[in-house]
Amino acid sequence: MAIIRDLHDDTYLAVDNSFKAIRGSVRPPDIGSGGGYYRRSLASGTLATLTNGSMFYAFRNPVAATVIIQNISVGFRAIAGNTTISFIVSLYATRSYTATETAGVATAPTLKGGMMTQTRATQLNSFLRISNTGPISGGTGTNDSQPLASLIFNHPGAISNVGLSSQTFFPQLSGTSTKPGGGLGGIGTHVFPLVLAQNEGFRIYTDTTPNIGTNTVVAYVDVDWCEASSF
């Protein structure tokens, strides 16, 4: 028989009466010293030239830290247009990243903010980049042959200024799955997160064309991640 006591403040672990279960208080992933928890929401400019295979978002881990991707969601605003179209947005794993993309708007490692707790590292290491008015390019990483995940959106055509609700690539990790147990999803519960080593990342593409005719959109991409010494 053992009674478990906290060495730090003399608190005793409780066992619940009904199910005789020990109480657990679930904590975020351990990131070691020097890591941090981050969240960034980026908006593109007004995009008018996205076609089949246009990259509009890129994320790269350029340092030795392990990056754990906890959620990625994408939404759009249909600004103007004339053609109703259904289009696919896909997430690709990128490996052997030797040069970061050049076009678009970057969130550079020197830019602070987006950290979810003040007590951790105050400067993120990862590169994030979103399109300005057209596709981004210039990176040298190699994508997988198939996407890790895909989403489907509708541009409503002539109806302008319509929101295309955000969807997540990782519904189980973000707890938005519609099937039983989905709400209990979370990093490490029973599914594996996307784990990025140095010079790995991901890119988001339109896999079919949203900018038919005069259709324009603004893209919104939210990413939750942490940078850890190991995982």
Added chain:
Amino acid sequence: MAQIQSGASADVMTVDPSFKAARVTIRPPEVTGAYRIALRTGTIAAATAAGIMGAFRYTGTGVAVITSVRVGLNVLSGYTQGSIIFSAWITRSYTATETTNYTAATLTGNNAKLRTSHATTSAVCGAATTAGCSGGTGTDDSLAIGSATFNLPATIVGQPVQDLWTSSIQTYPLVLGQNEGFRIRNDTAFAATGTANVVMMIEWFEATAY
């Protein structure tokens, strides 16, 4: 009286003072590899009969644990208004993978890995081209394990991805042994006139045992 100390360091477990709860961080299962893939069919013709839109087969000697299967419709042209149901079916005794109307995914090397250091997958999967695929020799169960219904709209309206099946920490996942798998089928025919791509997502991990 006991304190729990790490076997790898001098760290001692904390018990929260208010609820007397032990602090825990939940980790993923022990795996040889974790994977995700999104498959897309070609342009599925109008009035395509009920059939197989995607197939997954595990060929390794351990187990493949399927944690989610999702499907959506990228509508390319409007249908004679209708609806359709997609389902996931467990396939046993899979001795030959589909061959007809079938495009196999590239799963060599690092493809589909959620972590590059993981092993290359021992699964094979693929999607239909422009009609239901065939040629596989596995035997499907009599009943599906998950389904999702979609509108087949008269005008172009994409049908966002839905869960066909997901597992959680409270439900048992689909655990596949060697030469077992599952198929994603349209259980009803596509309506006339319209066309679409079927988008399918599969999430799984492989382990020596589960």
